[in-house]
Amino acid sequence: MPNAGTLTINKLNKHYRVKDKDLHILDNVSLSIRPGEFVSIVGSSGCGKSTLLRLIIGLEADYQGDILLDGKPISGTSLDRGIVFQEHRLFPWLTVEQNVGLALENSTLPADEKQRSIQEHIELVGLRGFEKAYPHQLSGGMSQRVAIARGLVNRPEILLLDEPFGALDAMTKYKLQNELQHIWETEGITMILVTHDVEEAIYLGDRVVIMEPRPGRIKRILPVDLPRPRNRLDLDFVRLKEEILSEFGIDQQAEEEELAT
Amino acid sequence: MASLKDKLPAIDPRGFVLPLLLIVVWQAVTSSGWVDTRIIMPPSAVLSAGWKWLNSGLALESIGASLFRDASGFVLGAAAGITIGLLFGTSKLANNVFGPTFHTLKHISIFAWIPLLSAFFGRDDLAKIVFIAFATLYPVALATIEGVRSIAKSQYEVADVYGFTPRQALFRLILPAASPQIITGLHLGLIFAWLATMGAEFLLASTGEGLGMTVIRGRAAFRVDLIIFGMLIIGAFGMLLNELATRAESRLLHWRGHAR
Amino acid sequence: MSTIQSLDKPLVIEPLASLLPRISIPSLGNLPARFGRIGLGIIFPLLLLYLWQIATERVWLPPQLLPEPAFVWETLVDMVSSGELAGHLAVSLQRVLWSVLIGGSIGLAIGFAMGLSKTAKAYLYPSFSLFSQFPVIAWSPLMIIFFGIDEALKISTITVAVIVPFAVATYKGIENVPVKLREVGQIYQFSFAQTLWRIALPAALPAILGGVRQGAMQAWLALVFVELLASSEGLGYLLVYARNLMQLDVVMVCMATIGLVGLIFDFALGFIERHFSRWAPKGR
Numbered sequence: 001m002p003n004a005g006t007l008t009i010n011k012l013n014k015h016y017r018v019k020d021k022d023l024h025i026l027d028n029v030s031l032s033i034r035p036g037e038f039v040s041i042v043g044s045s046g047c048g049k050s051t052l053l054r055l056i057i058g059l060e061a062d063y064q065g066d067i068l069l070d071g072k073p074i075s076g077t078s079l080d081r082g083i084v085f086q087e088h089r090l091f092p093w094l095t096v097e098q099n100v101g102l103a104l105e106n107s108t109l110p111a112d113e114k115q116r117s118i119q120e121h122i123e124l125v126g127l128r129g130f131e132k133a134y135p136h137q138l139s140g141g142m143s144q145r146v147a148i149a150r151g152l153v154n155r156p157e158i159l160l161l162d163e164p165f166g167a168l169d170a171m172t173k174y175k176l177q178n179e180l181q182h183i184w185e186t187e188g189i190t191m192i193l194v195t196h197d198v199e200e201a202i203y204l205g206d207r208v209v210i211m212e213p214r215p216g217r218i219k220r221i222l223p224v225d226l227p228r229p230r231n232r233l234d235l236d237f238v239r240l241k242e243e244i245l246s247e248f249g250i251d252q253q254a255e256e257e258e259l260a261t
Numbered sequence: 262m263a264s265l266k267d268k269l270p271a272i273d274p275r276g277f278v279l280p281l282l283l284i285v286v287w288q289a290v291t292s293s294g295w296v297d298t299r300i301i302m303p304p305s306a307v308l309s310a311g312w313k314w315l316n317s318g319l320a321l322e323s324i325g326a327s328l329f330r331d332a333s334g335f336v337l338g339a340a341a342g343i344t345i346g347l348l349f350g351t352s353k354l355a356n357n358v359f360g361p362t363f364h365t366l367k368h369i370s371i372f373a374w375i376p377l378l379s380a381f382f383g384r385d386d387l388a389k390i391v392f393i394a395f396a397t398l399y400p401v402a403l404a405t406i407e408g409v410r411s412i413a414k415s416q417y418e419v420a421d422v423y424g425f426t427p428r429q430a431l432f433r434l435i436l437p438a439a440s441p442q443i444i445t446g447l448h449l450g451l452i453f454a455w456l457a458t459m460g461a462e463f464l465l466a467s468t469g470e471g472l473g474m475t476v477i478r479g480r481a482a483f484r485v486d487l488i489i490f491g492m493l494i495i496g497a498f499g500m501l502l503n504e505l506a507t508r509a510e511s512r513l514l515h516w517r518g519h520a521r
Numbered sequence: 522m523s524t525i526q527s528l529d530k531p532l533v534i535e536p537l538a539s540l541l542p543r544i545s546i547p548s549l550g551n552l553p554a555r556f557g558r559i560g561l562g563i564i565f566p567l568l569l570l571y572l573w574q575i576a577t578e579r580v581w582l583p584p585q586l587l588p589e590p591a592f593v594w595e596t597l598v599d600m601v602s603s604g605e606l607a608g609h610l611a612v613s614l615q616r617v618l619w620s621v622l623i624g625g626s627i628g629l630a631i632g633f634a635m636g637l638s639k640t641a642k643a644y645l646y647p648s649f650s651l652f653s654q655f656p657v658i659a660w661s662p663l664m665i666i667f668f669g670i671d672e673a674l675k676i677s678t679i680t681v682a683v684i685v686p687f688a689v690a691t692y693k694g695i696e697n698v699p700v701k702l703r704e705v706g707q708i709y710q711f712s713f714a715q716t717l718w719r720i721a722l723p724a725a726l727p728a729i730l731g732g733v734r735q736g737a738m739q740a741w742l743a744l745v746f747v748e749l750l751a752s753s754e755g756l757g758y759l760l761v762y763a764r765n766l767m768q769l770d771v772v773m774v775c776m777a778t779i780g781l782v783g784l785i786f787d788f789a790l791g792f793i794e795r796h797f798s799r800w801a802p803k804g805r
Contacts, residue, residue, distance in 0.1 A: 058708075059704055059707060059708070077707050077709075077710060078710070079710060082708075083708060085701070087701060089701050089704075089705050091702060091719075091720070091724075092800045093726075093800045102709055102719070105709055105711065105715060105719070106709060106710045106712075135800075136800060275640075275643040276644065276646065276647030276648070277647070278644055279645065279647075279648040280647075280648055280651075300666060354561075357561040358561050358562065358565050360562065361559075361563075362565050365780070366780065368780045368783035369776055369777075369779055369780035369783065370742045370744075370779050370780075372742065372746040372749055373745050373749075373757075373760060373775070373776050373779045373780075376749070376761060376763070376764035376772050377764070377772055377773070380767065380769055380772070456656045459659055460658050460746055463658060463662075463746075464746075476659075477662055480665055483666075485663075485666055488663055488666065489663060492655075492659050495655075495659045496651075496656070499654055499659075500651075
C-alpha cells in the first residue's frame, strides 16, 4: 500500500531570539526526500536536527525558506505526518490500546475500522496481549513500541523519528531497529530518522545526512548502497562508518594514538 | 549585577482591572441611592472611618495586642511543634506510642477546641495564646516529622563513621538536613497562627482589645465602615506576615540553590 | 529503619495507615509487628483514660471541668439514641455539602480559566492571590451584616473557604500539564474540547482531587467556626450551648464527632484521590 509522500526542503533558515540575542539554528538547509525513502540524519547535539524535525511536523513556525510535502507548503500539524519522540510521550492514564487510538481521534474511519487498525498495529509492534496495560507497567522498549504503533496507526505519508531509541539499552535497540526496518519495508512509507548514533544511521538509512552545528547546516549527504538486511561487521559497512566519523573529526589515526598512550 | 529593571517583576496592568472595577461599582452603587448606605457604605466612608480610628490611638492598642498574642502563641507552638516533630521523627518508639493519638486528634477542626480551652483557661489572653500555640503546633510538627524522615540513610552512615554523639548528630545533621521542611512548616504555622489569632479574638471577644474584637464589636454596633476597614487591616497583616516569611524562607534556604 | 514507602502497591486499607496520611506508609510485610504497633498506639490513649478516671475519682479538678469518663460515655449513648447528635450533624453536613458544591464550582471555573487562558490569568490572578491570602474567617462579620445570621451566612462563609483550595489546585494542575503531552495532542489535530477532555482534565485530575480534599477540610474548619460564631443548630452551636451551660461532657462528645467526621472526610477523599491517580504510581 504505497501511501508515501515527497518531501522537499528548500533553503530553510530558522532563528530563535533568546534574551535579545539572535540564535541561528538552521542555515540554508536543502534536502529532497523521495517517496518511500529512509533518510537518516546524524549530527552532534546542537546541530539543529531536532529543530528540523519539529519544523517538518509543524510544531515550530517562523522559518524562512520552503518545506513542501507533495509540492504543498506545510502549515501546522497534519495527520499526514507522524512522529515518534525520544521520550515515548504516552498518556499515563490511558491503556496501550487507548494510547494508540489517540492518533485516530480525528480520523474519519468508521469505529470498527479504527479498532481493527489499532489491533493490527499493536500486533505489528509485537505487543499482542498488552492492549489493556498502562504505560507504567511497560518497560522502556515496550513503551517505545507503543509510540511507534501510535505514529503509524493513522497511516501517515511520512513518519519522523526523533532519536526514538536513544534512551534504550543496546540489546533492545538492535531488536527495535530490525523491527523498524521490517515495518518500513512492509508499510512502504517515507521515514526520516534523527539520531546521534552513526551505526544506526547507516543500518537503517538509504542515505545519511551529516549535519554540523553553529549554525546547523548540512555538511554532506552519503548514499548507503548496501543490501538489506545489513551486517554491522561487513567491511563496506565499517568503511562507511569510518568515513562518516571522520567527518566529525574522529578518525582512525586519532584512535590509534589514543591506544598508544 | 542585574539592573534594577531586571529585578522588578513586570507589572501587567490587566491585573488592576478587576479591583478597580470593584471599587468603581461599589462607589457607583452607594452614591446612586439604590441601596441603604447604612448597610453598604461607600468606599470613602470606610476610608474616613478608618483614618479616624487609626488616629484615635485605639488602633495601635488593638493591633499591638493582636500581634502580641500572635507572636506568643506562634513561638510557643513552634517550639513545641519542632520538639514533637524531632521526637517522632527520630524515635520509632515515641512515634508508635504517641503517633496514633497525635494524628487522630489533628482531625478535630481547630476551632472546636475553643469552647473546651475557654472552660479551662477562661476568656482572657491565656486561653487565646494556648489556642494559637495549638494551631501552630500541628503544621510545624508534621513538617518536622517529614523533614527528619527524609534524611537519607547514607547521611546517617556518615555520622556513624565519624562517631557523632547524639547531640552532634542532632545539631550537625538532623536539624540542618531537616531545615527546609521545618522552615516551610514554620511558614505554614505563621499563617495558621494569624488565622487562629483572629478566630480566637472573634469567638472570645468579650474581654480585652484586639483587631478581631474591634471588628466583631463593630458588628454589634452596626459600624459597617469599621468592619470593612478592620477586615482590610487583618488581611494586610496576614499578607505582610506571609511576605516576611517568604523572604526569610528564601534567604535561609539559599544554600539549596535556585533549583528548588 | 523499616518504614519502606510502598510505591507500586496501591494503598491497602489499613486503619493505622489511614491515620498517617502525610507519613510514609509502614510496610505490610510483618503481621505480628503490625499488631504490635497497633498495640503500642493503644497504650497511650488507655493510659490517658486511666489517668482521667483517677483524676475524677480523686477529684483533682471540679467535676464541671472534668466529668467522669463513664458519664461522658453515657452522654454519648444518650445523644446518639435520642437522635439529637444525628440531627445537629445532619444540619452541619448539609451546610458543608451546599458550600462545597457552590464554592467548588466557582473554584473550578476560576482555576480552569486561569490555567487555560493567559488572558484570563492576567486579569484574575492578582486579585485572586490577594483574595486567597485573606484569612477566610475575617469575612464572617461582613457576611453577618449582609446575610444576617441565618443559613445564608453559613453557606456563604464556608463557600468562600472552599473556593481558594479548589481554584489553586485546578489552576496548578492545568498549568502543570506537560508540554510534551500537549504537543502530542497538537500533532493529532486535537480541537480545544479534545485537548481539554483528553489531555488537560485527566492530567490535572489528581491535583484537582487533592484540591477537593483540601476544600472539604477547609469547609469543615470554616463550618465549625461559623457555627460557633452565630448559629441556632448544628454541631458548633451545640458546642457553644453546652460550653455556656458548662456541660463539658456534651462538649467532648461534640469534639469527638467533629474529629470523626474530619477523619472520615480525609480518609474517603484520600482514597478517591489515590484511586484516580493509580496510573501514576510514583510521586503522587
